[in-house]
Amino acid sequence: MLRPMPRMPSRLNRTEMSVRDKIWQINWSLIAVLSAIACVGFATLYSAAQGSLDPWAMKQMVRFAIGISIMIGIALVDLRFWMRNAYIMYVIAFILLVAVELRGTIGMGAQRWIDLGFIQLQPSEIMKIALILALARYFHGAGFQEIGRPLFLIPPLIMVFAPAILVLKQPDLGTAMMLVLSSGALFFMAGVRVWKFVLVIAGGLAAIPLAWQFLREYQKKRVLIFLDPENDPLGAGYHITQSKIALGSGGMFGKGYMMGTQSRLNFLPEKQTDFIFTMFAEEWGMMGGLVLLGLYALLLAFGYAIAMRCRSQFGRLVAHGITTTFFLYFFINTAMVMGLVPVVGVPLPLISYGGTAMLSLLAGWGLVMSAYIHRDVPISRRGMGEE
Amino acid sequence: MYHDNDRSKMFSRRALVLGGGKALLMGALAARMYYLQVMEANKYAMLAEDNRVSTRLLAPPRGLILDRNGIAMAVNQHNYRAMVVAERTPSLDYTLDALSRIITIGDGERARVHKEARRRRSFVPISVRENLTWEEVARVEVNAADLPGVIIDVGQSRHYPLESLGAHILGYVSAVSENELTDDPLEELPGFRIGKGGVERIYDMAMRGRHGTSSVEVNAVGRVIRELERKEGEPGVDLNLTLDVKLQEYAAQRLGDESAAVVVMDIHTGDVIVMASTPSFDPNAFNRGLTSEEWKDLSTNPRSPLSNKAIAGQFAPGSTFKLVTALAALESRDITPEMRVFCSGHTQMGSIKFHCWKKEGHGAQDMISGIKNSCDVYFYEVARRTGFEKIAEMARRFGMGGPTGVDLPNERPGNIPDKAWKKKALKQPWHPGETLINAIGQGYVTTTPIQLAVMTARIANGGFGVVPHVARDTIVDKSVKSRTNPQWPNLNVSRQSLALVRKGMFAVSNEPGGTAYKARITQEGMWLSGKTGSAQVRRITMRERETGVKKNDQLPWKERDHALFVAYAPEENPRYSIAVVVEHGGGGSAVAAPIARDIMIEVQKRDLARVAEAKDDATDLRRF
Incomplete structure (x- = not known):
């Protein structure tokens, strides 16, 4: 009797896996790379505090430990669970976004977080993950014909732009940009035709003058100063000018660990958060910068490899979406401190001091790892086992 | 199933495209790093050094004036003064306001600080108040964090221990006025005093001495972290008078x-x-600053004390x-x-x-x-x-x-x-x-x-x-030489x-x-x-x-x-x-x-x- 041969003759090709199986499947080399990057962060924060674990490095280590545990926890949860609950999570994230928006308008200024006591929860960070999950689920079951229909693309577009506009209103240009860009990549990976992107980008360019009006005064200033930072060396251009001085003066091999003058003497602003790459590259030079870039590239390679090995479209899209988000983080951050893009508040992933970004990024990598562990689990359109 | 297979193939194709794009962008980052850290490294290294190092003039002590038996007629005293560096303040007024909550600053002093700030380069410290008491110095130091650009400086001020005795011969010292400026860098120093009368004026150049320099490391708000290099100046020459x-x-x-x-x-x-x-008259009063009443008394006295x-x-x-x-x-x-x-x-x-x-x-x-x-x-x-x-x-x-x-x-x-x-x-x-x-x-x-x-x-x-x-002694080329035994002309x-x-x-x-x-x-x-x-x-x-x-x-x-x-x-x-x-x-x-x-x-x-x-x-x- 001929039985249909399983495509992947593996014991993973099962609808159900035991926890023991899953633990065996944890991708330890991925965790090693994440830890290596985080260690660069600890060392730099230690130096930023002039050779002290306080106030940054120690807290950051604790957060990383918590984050890694959460990541493994998420990885062990069945990928189908995440798919089934993708929309719910999206809705919750959206409600939280609206909540901070309301509280922000009622309360004082641009408060972007909800204080949970032990952590300040930024709904926009949750949204970055939830949006990827929701879009992945939406496109998971879609065939070529459906994706080809313009009307089919309306709901996901709303899913993208509704939170993006809310975030932009906070105002948080960096996050809004990341939401749109990572979703764009996801649309592309899902198979949306290239000409549609061309159309949207052209439309977007045409809308720039309109969007300009929506920008806050300080955002406009940032863009203008980005275009000509020397114009305002002591005002808003100060940050970027000092950052370039710090980077450039680091030279090929850097000034040596804990010996960066620009950061030590406080010429470098925000050296423990947004400008931490500058501080790292001042002390370690271009060589250090390239090594860090290499680590990030390695992480991207892992993400891509996992995405390509996934049997389910959902897993592929999630793995790729998270990888892209991660890429956007470090690209925007490093390009900003090097004066390639305007100053936007995007942290350097896993290195900048800050809890929410660290936790949400590690949670994201938990999903990628879940996709890896469940790479051969076939998923139905509704998120069940093979139909 | 083949339907999923197709999607998988397309996914891989597109992943390659996007991954390639990302690789290109990372290449751009690396290129930028190369540009900043290798090609432009020297320029930025210099700018970083400029940021870090600030060179300051050191005032040499002014030469003493002694009588023929070595009794001091003019000496130098420590003078604690509050100075402000314009370029290190958010605004001059902001810092002066903050400072005036700690020590008293008169309207006249405020106006003078603004005037000097316009005249001098922005990194030159400007004296706000001189002759601070210990208590005032302590109060300023304690509040240093709230006083961006304020530094306490120990200067020297001229003191005439014998007061009015020999005042006419000694003269007095006072701030350089614009038409007295020479190319001596010492005159850039805040609170620098030059001789304005008597031997203080005639032998001024020799008694000034030569300036030294101190290179210090400063942080972004101008606070001195440490001294990198110090070149001592030459102290002014002591002047021995023939007076007893x-x-x-x-x-x-x-x-x-x-x-x-x-x-x-x-x-x-x-x-x-x-x-x-x-x-x-007491020349110390000139150094301290005369009140308009004191000045009136001195200048209108029919016995002309000045x-x-x-x-x-x-x-x-x-x-x-x-x-x-x-x-x-x-x-x-x-x-x-x-x-x-x-x-x-x-x-x-x-x-x-x-x-x-x-x-x-x-x-x-x-x-x-x-x-x-x-x-x-x-x-x-x-x-x-x-x-x-x-x-x-x-x-x-x-x-x-x-x-x-x-x-x-x-x-x-x-x-x-x-x-x-x-x-x-x-x-x-x-x-x-x-x-x-x-x-x-x-x-x-x-x-x-x-x-x-x-x-x-x-x-x-x-x-x-x-x-x-x-x-x-007499002066030859800014330095004091002993008078040679004089051969006076015969009057016939x-x-x-x-x-x-x-x-x-x-x-x-x-x-x-x-x-x-x-x-x-x-x-x-x-x-x-x-x-x-x-x-x-x-x-x-x-x-x-x-x-x-x-x-x-x-x-x-x-x-x-x-x-x-x-x-x-x-x-x-x-x-x-x-x-x-x-x-x-x-x-x-x-x-x-x-x-x-x-x-x-x-x-x-x-x-x-x-x-x-x-x-x-x-x-x-x-x-x-």
């Missing part, structure tokens, strides 16, 4: 409240040992000038020393009657008795025979009619008139009667006390053109004439009936020889002469005679000359001569004491 503050003090005390001046000098070396001008009368007070020399008249007549041989003139109390020239100071007259007078009695009629006749041109020439030879060249600023020339001068200044011809009046030191003749001291010195030293000085006056005049001066002080006999020195070896003078400052009318000339104490201060006395001592081997002028003091013999006597006694006592000291030292050495 003990004698100076005695002289000032002896002059008391009078508006007066005394100069005592060494007739051979030109060392000025005493130069007092009363009333005086003026150094010893070199800038121009007085009619009165009868002291007769010494010059006598020398001119003797040298020109227009008279003989034995020539006798009969004094009946007055003489007639044309239609004008010229009076002697002694109404009853002196009887027959020769050169010696003419000087001894200061007989006006005798000198009228001498002058008439000699002519004023020769007298004026002799006066100039003896140091009058122009600055003596003492190393002090603002010396006045006095005036020795002649025909050419009168024609030029008054556009009138010289009247023969004016020869008589000017020959006894009235009329147009004016001299300063130091000129009188120089004149007396030149008579006493045998006719050598000694030039006075107050600094023991015969020994006989000088000896005769000195004999007359001896008679004035030491022979009964001499105008200064009552003010003689009786101590053996200290005798002085002098000449009195009472310079009339008002016109005595015919009517007053008939009713009797008013006595000085009957007149208001401003109309009283100037009392003058010049002398040298000791008689046998002259060493010192003295000139005393008491403005509106009355008679020379009654007022000026006793002052001169007392001071000369002290001067010679100190001299003897020094000799004794030297002997003691010698015995000490032998003992060991």
Whole structure:
């Protein structure tokens, strides 16, 4: 009797896996790379505090430990669970976004977080993950014909732009940009035709003058100063000018660990958060910068490899979406401190001091790892086992 | 299933495209890093160094001023001051506001800070308040975090421990004004003071010293983290004066409240040992900053405390000038020393009657008795025979009619008139009667006390053109060099004439009936020889002469005679000359001569004491 041969003759090709199986499947080399990057962060924060674990490095280590545990926890949860609950999570994230928006308008200024006591929860960070999950689920079951229909693309577009506009209103240009860009990549990976992107980008360019009006005064200033930072060396251009001085003066091999003058003497602003790459590259030079870039590239390679090995479209899209988000983080951050893009508040992933970004990024990598562990689990359109 | 397979293939294709895009962007990052950190590295390294290192000028300590015995007359004191660096403040006003909540800052100071901030480069610290107390310093330091751009700096301020004593010679220091700026970088320093009067001004460059530099590492708000390199400057040179503050003090005390001046000098070396001008002022007040009231008091006082009368007070020399008249007549041989003139109390020239100071007259007078009695009629006749041109020439030879060249600023020339001068200044011809009046030191003749001291010195030293000085050393190329033993020019006056005049001066002080006999020195070896003078400052009318000339104490201060006395001592081997002028003091013999006597006694006592000291030292050495 001929039985249909399983495509992947593996014991993973099962609808159900035991926890023991899953633990065996944890991708330890991925965790090693994440830890290596985080260690660069600890060392730099230690130096930023002039050779002290306080106030940054120690807290950051604790957060990383918590984050890694959460990541493994998420990885062990069945990928189908995440798919089934993708929309719910999206809705919750959206409600939280609206909540901070309301509280922000009622309360004082641009408060972007909800204080949970032990952590300040930024709904926009949750949204970055939830949006990827929701879009992945939406496109998971879609065939070529459906994706080809313009009307089919309306709901996901709303899913993208509704939170993006809310975030932009906070105002948080960096996050809004990341939401749109990572979703764009996801649309592309899902198979949306290239000409549609061309159309949207052209439309977007045409809308720039309109969007300009929506920008806050300080955002406009940032863009203008980005275009000509020397114009305002002591005002808003100060940050970027000092950052370039710090980077450039680091030279090929850097000034040596804990010996960066620009950061030590406080010429470098925000050296423990947004400008931490500058501080790292001042002390370690271009060589250090390239090594860090290499680590990030390695992480991207892992993400891509996992995405390509996934049997389910959902897993592929999630793995790729998270990888892209991660890429956007470090690209925007490093390009900003090097004066390639305007100053936007995007942290350097896993290195900048800050809890929410660290936790949400590690949670994201938990999903990628879940996709890896469940790479051969076939998923139905509704998120069940093979139909 | 193949449906999913297709999707998988497309996913991989597109992942390659996006992954390639990402790789390109990361390549861009690496390229940017290469550009910044390798190609532009030098430029940014320099900018980082500029950020980090700030070079500051170090003020050298100003040279001290010491008297001839090493007693400090001008010293430097620590001066804690609050400074602000404009470029390190969010705004100058913000920082000044914050600072004014901690220490008091006046509106005037605020305006001055703004003015200086405009003038100086923005990294140069500007002094906000000087002379902070310890408590104020502590309060500023404690609040340093809230005072961006504020630094506490220990500067040095000039202090004159003897206060008003010798103030006119010392001068004072004060901030550089714009028209005094030179290329000396020290002038950039906040609170830098330059000499504005006296020897502080004349020897300013040498006493300033040369600046040093300190390279310091500063952080973004300008706080100094550590010193990287320090190049010490050269401290200013200490200035040794020829003055003796003990004698100076005695002289000032002896002059008391009078508006007066005394100069005592060494007739051979030109060392000025005493130069007092009363009333005086406290130069420390200038450093502290005068209140407008103090300034008004000083500047409107009729006895002009700010003026150094010893070199800038121009007085009619009165009868002291007769010494010059006598020398001119003797040298020109227009008279003989034995020539006798009969004094009946007055003489007639044309239609004008010229009076002697002694109404009853002196009887027959020769050169010696003419000087001894200061007989006006005798000198009228001498002058008439000699002519004023020769007298004026002799006066100039003896140091009058122009600055003596003492190393002090603002010396006045006095005036020795002649025909050419009168024609030029008054556009009138010289009247023969004016020869008589000017020959006894009235009329147009004016001299300063130091000129009188120089004149007396030149008579006493045998006719050598000694030039006075107050600094023991002299300045060559911004540094102080010892004065070489001076070779004074010979004035070409015969020994006989000088000896005769000195004999007359001896008679004035030491022979009964001499105008200064009552003010003689009786101590053996200290005798002085002098000449009195009472310079009339008002016109005595015919009517007053008939009713009797008013006595000085009957007149208001401003109309009283100037009392003058010049002398040298000791008689046998002259060493010192003295000139005393008491403005509106009355008679020379009654007022000026006793002052001169007392001071000369002290001067010679100190001299003897020094000799004794030297002997003691010698015995000490032998003992060991």
